[in-house]
Amino acid sequence: MFNIETHIKAGSVQEAISLLMENPNARLIAGGTDVLIKLREGKPAFRHLVDIHGLAELNGIEKLPDNTLVIGSGTTFTQAIESDIIQTHIPILTDAAGSVGGPQIRNVATIGGNICNGVTSADSASPLFSLNALLSLQGPDGTRHLPIADFYKGPGRVDLGPGEILTAIRIRPEDYEQAFGYYYKYAMRNAMDIATIGCAVCLKTSGGTLTDYRLAFGVAGPVPIRCREAEKAVKGHPLTPALLEKIAATVVRDVNPRTSWRASKEFRLNIITELSKRATKKALTRAGEELS
Amino acid sequence: MTDQVLKQITFTINGVKRSLAIDIRKSLAEVLRQDLGLTGLKQGCGVGECGACSIMVDDVLVDSCIFLAVWADNAAIRTVEGEARDGKLSKVQQAYVDEGAVQCGYCTPGFIMATTAFVEQCEGKTVSDDEIRKAHAGNLCRCTGYQHIFNAVEKSMTPDDPMPGQDDHPNQES
Numbered sequence: 001m002f003n004i005e006t007h008i009k010a011g012s013v014q015e016a017i018s019l020l021m022e023n024p025n026a027r028l029i030a031g032g033t034d035v036l037i038k039l040r041e042g043k044p045a046f047r048h049l050v051d052i053h054g055l056a057e058l059n060g061i062e063k064l065p066d067n068t069l070v071i072g073s074g075t076t077f078t079q080a081i082e083s084d085i086i087q088t089h090i091p092i093l094t095d096a097a098g099s100v101g102g103p104q105i106r107n108v109a110t111i112g113g114n115i116c117n118g119v120t121s122a123d124s125a126s127p128l129f130s131l132n133a134l135l136s137l138q139g140p141d142g143t144r145h146l147p148i149a150d151f152y153k154g155p156g157r158v159d160l161g162p163g164e165i166l167t168a169i170r171i172r173p174e175d176y177e178q179a180f181g182y183y184y185k186y187a188m189r190n191a192m193d194i195a196t197i198g199c200a201v202c203l204k205t206s207g208g209t210l211t212d213y214r215l216a217f218g219v220a221g222p223v224p225i226r227c228r229e230a231e232k233a234v235k236g237h238p239l240t241p242a243l244l245e246k247i248a249a250t251v252v253r254d255v256n257p258r259t260s261w262r263a264s265k266e267f268r269l270n271i272i273t274e275l276s277k278r279a280t281k282k283a284l285t286r287a288g289e290e291l292s
Numbered sequence: 293m294t295d296q297v298l299k300q301i302t303f304t305i306n307g308v309k310r311s312l313a314i315d316i317r318k319s320l321a322e323v324l325r326q327d328l329g330l331t332g333l334k335q336g337c338g339v340g341e342c343g344a345c346s347i348m349v350d351d352v353l354v355d356s357c358i359f360l361a362v363w364a365d366n367a368a369i370r371t372v373e374g375e376a377r378d379g380k381l382s383k384v385q386q387a388y389v390d391e392g393a394v395q396c397g398y399c400t401p402g403f404i405m406a407t408t409a410f411v412e413q414c415e416g417k418t419v420s421d422d423e424i425r426k427a428h429a430g431n432l433c434r435c436t437g438y439q440h441i442f443n444a445v446e447k448s449m450t451p452d453d454p455m456p457g458q459d460d461h462p463n464q465e466s
Contacts, residue, residue, distance in 0.1 A: 001318055002318075036358040051362070
């Protein structure tokens with residue numbers, strides 16, 4: 001039995017916003033794979049729930065006429081994996097969604113919950129950082145669109161105002177068209193495990209050079225991060241083996257991993273440099289490029 | 293218990309429509325086991341890691357220990373109890389028996405549902421060994437070492453003999 005005091009089912013996003021405004025102590029529950037674990041652990045913060053589980057309004061993946069991709073926050077990882085739109089345009093998210101938990105978890109857990117939970121190890125976060133994703137946040141005063149990099153305020157803390165709900169994740173055409181990505185998860189097990197390090201790369205190439213490069217990590221700091229130093233260092237770099245070495249050499253300046261029971265800081269740094277190379281190589285392969 | 297924690301929900305359980313007042317604080321695993329006596333599913337870890345509580349909700353495999361019972365309203369639930377028909381085990385269940393994929397049995401009801409969901413999803417498709425393993429990665433077994441379970445899944449996926457019985461044990465019949 002969960003220590004729930006109040007549970008109110010919201011029939012729409014609008015209703016959920018009103019319910020959150022009326023009950024300032026209430027928290028949202030969608031897939032429940034994080035919230036119910038916290039309740040099981042006896043965390044009092046989730047005693048009052050506004051339930052958006054299975055809300056049709058938040059579910060679905062579509063491509064708008066201007067080619068912007070819109071992923072409803074209530075979309076489950078299984079739906080993301082099976083989506084033709086995601087497989088065709090942003091397979092990096094297929095990689096990431098497939099690496100989450102096990103089938104039972106992926107069938108229920110939502111991509112919006114993964115982001116709003118605010119943890120650095122969220123498998124969908126770093127790929128969305130590398131895709132310059134915009135978050136649609138709907139609140140009592142309307143909707144705002146926030147770059148995902150500005151959403152994370154600290155471990156478990158995200159930029160959601162009173163009554164605000166993450167309704168969708170938007171990927172703009174300039175960020176995914178002609179771009180190729182890869183998500184590399186390093187964990188102790190291949191299933192049912194939290195990332196020791198998650199590495200996401202999104203790149204564009206032209207005429208033998210790297211024209212756009214976006215590198216993001218999970219668990220390389222208190223929140224998911226973009227590696228601006230490494231990105232700056234290799235933009236325009238010719239597609240030679242030296243490219244990978246340059247990325248590995250500069251990425252350490254961008255990251256700040258810590259020692260935990262899962263892994264030491266030193267081990268994480270080693271994985272970060274290695275994954276930055278491997279994920280870049282995989283993304284280049286997807287782009288049909290070879291280093292020479 | 294006050295009225296506030298009770299909610300009337302209606303759902304189909306193994307093909308039978310039920311309506312009952314449930315405690316909103318309960319997981320679906322707790323309602324199925326405690327209120328309906330369906331003790332096939334087990335609560336192992338209670339946090340969605342072991343899969344012993346796996347059931348199907350509208351044909352989707354879920355861990356019922358981290359699934360609120362209120363979410364079952366208007367859904368069709370399948371548990372291991374509903375898989376055998378007229379005293380005959382389902383093909384998946386029979387495969388588990390035939391392959392010795394059951395030892396202590398604690399994980400078995402969850403595994404049976406994971407395999408059943410997988411077999412139904414993959415009907416008519418060719419699947420790789422990796423896909424079989426990935427589809428069962430959310431279920432833990434501490435006895436069998438998984439190979440027997442893997443064999444049972446493979447057996448569950450082989451097409452039925454079109455003329456059952458005809459070529460069975462020809463030597464014994466003569």
